[in-house]
Amino acid sequence: xxxxxxQMGAYIGAGLACMGMGGAAVGVxxxxxxxxxxxxRNPSAAAGQTATLFIGIAFAEALGIxxxxxxxxxxxxx
Amino acid sequence: xxxxxxxxxxGLVFHPMDQFIVKPLFGDGPIHWYTITNVxxxxxxAVVGVILLLVMGTRxxxxxxxxxxxxxxxxxxxxxxxxxDVTGKDGLKYFPYVMTLFIFIVFANFLGLLPMAxxxxxxxxxxxxxxxxVFLGVTILGFVKNGAGFxxxxxxxxxxxALRPILALIEVISYFVRPVSHSIRLAGNMMAGxxxxxxxxxxxxxxxxxxxxxxxxxxxxxxxxxxSFIQAYVFTILTCVYxxxxxxxxx
Numbered sequence: 001x002x003x004x005x006x007q008m009g010a011y012i013g014a015g016l017a018c019m020g021m022g023g024a025a026v027g028v029x030x031x032x033x034x035x036x037x038x039x040x041r042n043p044s045a046a047a048g049q050t051a052t053l054f055i056g057i058a059f060a061e062a063l064g065i066x067x068x069x070x071x072x073x074x075x076x077x078x
Numbered sequence: 079x080x081x082x083x084x085x086x087x088x089g090l091v092f093h094p095m096d097q098f099i100v101k102p103l104f105g106d107g108p109i110h111w112y113t114i115t116n117v118x119x120x121x122x123x124a125v126v127g128v129i130l131l132l133v134m135g136t137r138x139x140x141x142x143x144x145x146x147x148x149x150x151x152x153x154x155x156x157x158x159x160x161x162x163d164v165t166g167k168d169g170l171k172y173f174p175y176v177m178t179l180f181i182f183i184v185f186a187n188f189l190g191l192l193p194m195a196x197x198x199x200x201x202x203x204x205x206x207x208x209x210x211x212v213f214l215g216v217t218i219l220g221f222v223k224n225g226a227g228f229x230x231x232x233x234x235x236x237x238x239x240a241l242r243p244i245l246a247l248i249e250v251i252s253y254f255v256r257p258v259s260h261s262i263r264l265a266g267n268m269m270a271g272x273x274x275x276x277x278x279x280x281x282x283x284x285x286x287x288x289x290x291x292x293x294x295x296x297x298x299x300x301x302x303x304x305x306s307f308i309q310a311y312v313f314t315i316l317t318c319v320y321x322x323x324x325x326x327x328x329x
Contacts (some may be wrong), residue, residue, distance in 0.1 A: 076095070
């Protein structure tokens with residue numbers, strides 16, 4: 001019984017941790033969308049900024065990956 | 079928990095995470111550090127692929143390049159330009175290391191996309207070694223090149239004085255979290271993509287939605303090809319960014 005409750009808590013926690021990935025999705029979309037709106041205003045400067053775009057996306061994505069990791073740990077390690 | 083899903087037999091026929099199990103290639107004894115496992119095999123295949131592309135491809139050095147040679151030259155030029163753009167001229171000394179990282183990750187990712195293949199980069203153990211090597215190398219390099227001036231990386235001189243200690247704390251934390259995020263980003267992306275494909279493959283057993291799930295697998299596979307390249311690119315460009323911080327620590 002007690003183990004069941006612990007496992008239930010782990011599963012609920014894993015589900016809750018997935019909400020963090022939604023935040024990362026919003027962040028990545030924000031970075032890419034702002035890049036696109038800037039790139040359409042000045043297309044000639046856009047090509048030089050793709051590296052910055054990917055760095056920004058990577059940093060925004062990292063936090064979503066952390067929550068994914070927490071979910072995985074709860075599912076398989078705890 | 080993975081075993082429970084097996085024994086019940088009600089859920090998926092195979093577990094989506096089964097593909098990431100490290101198995102010895104010959105027999106099934108315990109795994110020691112010298113045991114040849116499927117990770118060893120696919121990493122070796124990645125190295126063979128790199129050798130075939132870069133060494134054999136550029137062996138003839140034709141003026142009019144063959145297909146293999148143009149791919150090798152494209153990859154070389156792409157990374158060379160990236161290192162030059164991000165770290166500046168003095169970072170070009172470290173170009174071979176960055177190129178090695180990129181080409182190995184690309185090959186490991188793409189070979190992992192083959193059916194029945196194993197993706198070494200989906201394991202944190204593999205990516206953490208690469209990320210820690212980058213982290214330690216960059217930290218040592220920063221101290222060797224700049225001495226104590228490397229600590230200026232954590233002291234944001236352009237901020238108001240009252241804010242600087244707080245910012246220094248944040249900078250220190252974000253510095254030490256680098257190897258974690260660097261390795262987990264690659265491993266997490268590879269693992270998540272492959273697991274999603276396997277989940278859709280599990281739905282294909284239900285006849286009514288089989289065509290839908292096969293279409294979904296195809297779409298995910300296309301996305302995975304993109305992700306494989308982009309994650310290798312991101313890993314490399316972040317290495318370049320960290321290298322730039324070590325070479326020019328002033329904010």
